[in-house]
Amino acid sequence: MNKKIKHIILFTSSLIFFCISIINFYPEKISKILINYTIEQNKNNLSLDKDEITVFTIGTGSPLSADRVQSGTALFVNNKFFIFDVGDGVVQKAESMNLPLNDLDGIFITHYHSDHYIDLPYMINRSWVLGRNKDLNVYGPKGLKEILDSNKSFLKLENKHRVDHHGSQIMNIKYAFGVSNEFKNQNKQIIYENDGIKITAFNVNHYPVSPSVGYVIEYNNKKVVISGDTKANDLVFEMAKNADLLIHEVILNSLLDKTIKVLDKKLMVRNSHIINDIQDYHTPPNEIVSLANKAGIKTLILHHLIPAPDNIVIKKIYEKETKNFNGKIHVANDGDKFVVK
Numbered sequence: 001m002n003k004k005i006k007h008i009i010l011f012t013s014s015l016i017f018f019c020i021s022i023i024n025f026y027p028e029k030i031s032k033i034l035i036n037y038t039i040e041q042n043k044n045n046l047s048l049d050k051d052e053i054t055v056f057t058i059g060t061g062s063p064l065s066a067d068r069v070q071s072g073t074a075l076f077v078n079n080k081f082f083i084f085d086v087g088d089g090v091v092q093k094a095e096s097m098n099l100p101l102n103d104l105d106g107i108f109i110t111h112y113h114s115d116h117y118i119d120l121p122y123m124i125n126r127s128w129v130l131g132r133n134k135d136l137n138v139y140g141p142k143g144l145k146e147i148l149d150s151n152k153s154f155l156k157l158e159n160k161h162r163v164d165h166h167g168s169q170i171m172n173i174k175y176a177f178g179v180s181n182e183f184k185n186q187n188k189q190i191i192y193e194n195d196g197i198k199i200t201a202f203n204v205n206h207y208p209v210s211p212s213v214g215y216v217i218e219y220n221n222k223k224v225v226i227s228g229d230t231k232a233n234d235l236v237f238e239m240a241k242n243a244d245l246l247i248h249e250v251i252l253n254s255l256l257d258k259t260i261k262v263l264d265k266k267l268m269v270r271n272s273h274i275i276n277d278i279q280d281y282h283t284p285p286n287e288i289v290s291l292a293n294k295a296g297i298k299t300l301i302l303h304h305l306i307p308a309p310d311n312i313v314i315k316k317i318y319e320k321e322t323k324n325f326n327g328k329i330h331v332a333n334d335g336d337k338f339v340v341k
């Protein structure tokens with residue numbers, strides 16, 4: 001070993017030893033640096049372009065995948081910040097991604113399965129606690145008003161404690177609740193039209209869960225479509241024609257068939273029954289691929305992954321069952337970012 005390398009090794013190990021000693025014996029001395037670093041890190045640096053649509057898949061899981069956050073998609077368009085669905089873990093994950101929850105403009109719910117709205121009270125509350133000083137409009141099909149009304153009593157004490165503690169100037173109670181924009185069940189309808197942004201809700205087939213909708217977001221000749229939970233449905237692909245992004249749910253029925261057989265053998269009747277039930281109201285990859293090819297979809301993002309591709313075997317099955325898609329395909333992870341330019 002030459003002399004120069006010896007010196008470098010000696011210097012590096014002395015430096016590491018010095019740093020560890022400082023952290024060990026004088027943690028309070030470096031805490032200020034750490035606090036400053038954390039605050040700077042937590043500032044959101046999204047650097048968004050006004051002409052683009054930016055999408056983050058906050059949560060890509062389903063009730064079957066505890067390692068992933070449940071449904072939640074953030075969308076930034078023309079200085080507006082919207083979130084579509086707020087399943088379990090969406091608030092925490094969005095915060096860890098430094099998404100500016102204090103600046104949230106609207107929440108859109110596709111349907112009232114818990115994996116799509118169980119974090120709704122927390123999202124309303126958390127964005128307010130973090131400094132939201134404007135109305136938070138919540139959009140959803142029939143049932144929303146009742147949920148938001150019950151949310152008022154659910155959050156009554158929490159809100160009171162925050163106001164009592166920090167004062168009404170810091171915690172303006174006026175913004176502590178979501179504003180209901182419940183819409184009636186129609187085949188398709190524009191539910192938001194402002195500043196060049198148009199959002200259309202359309203019915204999907206998640207029978208027996210009704211109402212259940214998907215959303216089309218259009219701005220500046222760009223189009224993003226979110227399927228919601230649905231079995232194979234022509235309307236999704238009709239709405240998604242010429243879309244820049246189609247964000248679609250998916251279920252691997254081929255794998256679930258095998259799971260049912262194993263569960264039956266183990267006499268796990270309840271689990272087997274539920275997995276059997278869920279197969280008929282989601283869409284398997286081959287059906288998505290054939291409809292998306294017919295509709296000429298350019299980019300397909302799969303989320304609400306049943307099950308999550310968190311090991312090499314399931315990853316390969318997703319790859320195999322989507323290989324005939326003609327466009328670009330992404331099996332999304334929590335926290336992925338997609339920009340429509």
Ligand SMILES: [Zn+2]
Pocket residue numbers: 111113206209229
């Ligand atoms: Zn559902």
Ligand SMILES: [Zn+2]
Pocket residue numbers: 062071113115116229304
């Ligand atoms: Zn779902």
